[in-house]
Amino acid sequence: MASDTRERILAAALDMFSRNGYAGTNIRELAASVGLVKSSTYKHFGSKEEIWDALLDEMIAYYGARFGSPDRLPPVPDSPEELVTLTMRLVDFTVHDEKVVKTRKLLTIEQFRDGRARALATKHFLTGLTEMFTRVFSGMMDKGLLRRDDPAMVAFAYTAPISALIHLCDREPEKIPEALAQTEAFCRHFIKVYGARGQDGEESR
Amino acid sequence: MASDTRERILAAALDMFSRNGYAGTNIRELAASVGLVKSSTYKHFGSKEEIWDALLDEMIAYYGARFGSPDRLPPVPDSPEELVTLTMRLVDFTVHDEKVVKTRKLLTIEQFRDGRARALATKHFLTGLTEMFTRVFSGMMDKGLLRRDDPAMVAFAYTAPISALIHLCDREPEKIPEALAQTEAFCRHFIKVYGARGQDGEESR
DNA sequence: CATTATAGCGAACGATCGGTCGCCTGTCAA
DNA sequence: TTGACAGGCGACCGATCGTTCGCTATAATG
Numbered sequence: 001m002a003s004d005t006r007e008r009i010l011a012a013a014l015d016m017f018s019r020n021g022y023a024g025t026n027i028r029e030l031a032a033s034v035g036l037v038k039s040s041t042y043k044h045f046g047s048k049e050e051i052w053d054a055l056l057d058e059m060i061a062y063y064g065a066r067f068g069s070p071d072r073l074p075p076v077p078d079s080p081e082e083l084v085t086l087t088m089r090l091v092d093f094t095v096h097d098e099k100v101v102k103t104r105k106l107l108t109i110e111q112f113r114d115g116r117a118r119a120l121a122t123k124h125f126l127t128g129l130t131e132m133f134t135r136v137f138s139g140m141m142d143k144g145l146l147r148r149d150d151p152a153m154v155a156f157a158y159t160a161p162i163s164a165l166i167h168l169c170d171r172e173p174e175k176i177p178e179a180l181a182q183t184e185a186f187c188r189h190f191i192k193v194y195g196a197r198g199q200d201g202e203e204s205r
Numbered sequence: 206m207a208s209d210t211r212e213r214i215l216a217a218a219l220d221m222f223s224r225n226g227y228a229g230t231n232i233r234e235l236a237a238s239v240g241l242v243k244s245s246t247y248k249h250f251g252s253k254e255e256i257w258d259a260l261l262d263e264m265i266a267y268y269g270a271r272f273g274s275p276d277r278l279p280p281v282p283d284s285p286e287e288l289v290t291l292t293m294r295l296v297d298f299t300v301h302d303e304k305v306v307k308t309r310k311l312l313t314i315e316q317f318r319d320g321r322a323r324a325l326a327t328k329h330f331l332t333g334l335t336e337m338f339t340r341v342f343s344g345m346m347d348k349g350l351l352r353r354d355d356p357a358m359v360a361f362a363y364t365a366p367i368s369a370l371i372h373l374c375d376r377e378p379e380k381i382p383e384a385l386a387q388t389e390a391f392c393r394h395f396i397k398v399y400g401a402r403g404q405d406g407e408e409s410r
Numbered sequence: 411c412a413t414t415a416t417a418g419c420g421a422a423c424g425a426t427c428g429g430t431c432g433c434c435t436g437t438c439a440a
Numbered sequence: 441t442t443g444a445c446a447g448g449c450g451a452c453c454g455a456t457c458g459t460t461c462g463c464t465a466t467a468a469t470g
Contacts, residue, residue: 021229021314023225023228026427027427027428027429040448040449042429043448047428108314109313111313111376112223112376113229121376122373126372150394157366157398160366160368163365167330168327171327189354208416208417210417232458233456244421244459245417251459
């Protein structure tokens with residue numbers, strides 16, 4: 001009864017769908033990758049589409065649990081340098097964590113075919129990050145670390161370039177070191193431009 | 206001899222591949238959409254893969270002709286308002302032109318499967334726009350319209366958010382008006398933040 | 411006018427697709 | 441001990457896939 005086969009099928013589906021797409025994946029291969037023959041798959045899911053639906057359910061639940069709840073929000077940095085640290089930790093995780101990478105690839109590939117994937121893609125790629133940093137920047141403005149401005153707009157200006165670099169990492173993983181360096185460079189550029197006064201703490205550069 | 210069937214097949218392939226992906230497209234439907242039966246397709250292309258290759262060739266050539274040559278670069282604006290106009294014209298075109306939209310969707314979908322698509326995707330989504338605006342901003346800095354800074358970094362900070370909104374338009378076309386409004390808002394925000402002095406022309410807002 | 415190449419067509423091919431079926435085995439409750 | 445059942449298996453199904461083939465009509469070429 002306590003079989004994890006269902007979860008292993010879903011994990012394999014995430015892997016194969018994210019590499020070959022839904023249409024490009026066949027059940028025989030999928031089943032084989034978890035050590036089954038394809039007919040056994042149908043003991044756990046009624047159809048290929050049902051696997052897709054269950055996978056999307058899981059992805060949505062995972063996103064909600066990981067990024068959705070307010071207590072999962074990152075703390076408001078106490079200094080510009082802490083913003084760099086926070087950002088780099090977040091980006092480093094997001095481009096290296098296999099499950100997150102595969103989820104993003106899958107959403108990228110299937111966003112035009114499935115309405116729920118489309119909605120989740122927009123969250124992952126745009127609104128999620130922006131909303132998160134809207135609060136962060138709002139807090140930093142309160143602390144006098146950032147020039148007063150519309151926090152949502154500033155967050156958008158901050159997260160969109162970072163999101164673009166994350167996409168680059170997904171597309172060309174060999175460029176990850178380069179992209180991480182560019183992320184940090186952009187982050188410091190951002191602080192220079194948006195930081196309170198334009199000079200705070202270290203003027204030296 | 207002067208048959209345009211080959212080009213019509215490629216156009217249909219762009220359409221169907223961009224909606225259903227390479228694996229999700231079948232030759233019967235593709236042929237039918239140009240008024241042929243599938244076997245006739247093989248008078249023009251040796252295989253499905255050959256259609257894909259030819260389509261990619263065309264896309265690469267089209268990109269080179271449209272955005273690659275230096276004389277296709279936009280003029281350097283003479284005022285911040287001109288930057289808004291230039292940007293809005295460019296974005297408006299790029300989210301409405303069917304061929305460009307389909308090309309972008311296709312690259313989005315197939316970027317993980319094909320090396321050439323991957324490279325073209327990076328150009329389309331990241332480096333192309335950034336390089337283009339690096340020159341624009343370099344010129345604007347020379348004219349004293351923008352604060353002196355690394356033009357490439359500024360261009361990246363400018364184009365990445367715009368690129369994100371373009372992607373949003375591809376994903377959720379019903380949000381195009383909203384996205385265009387946000388594009389303009391971001392553009393004006395950018396000018397406010399990066400503009401020379403921080404006050405130029407209209408202080409009134 | 412005869413010939414030949416082009417570009418369409420329908421029929422058919424083998425392979426592979428998602429999905430069903432019957433069978434077998436191990437686990438566990440009655 | 442026995443019966444039910446979950447969960448594996450191989451064989452098989454019809455549909456559809458990309459691809460090939462032979463035929464034909466048309467248009468250009470000699």
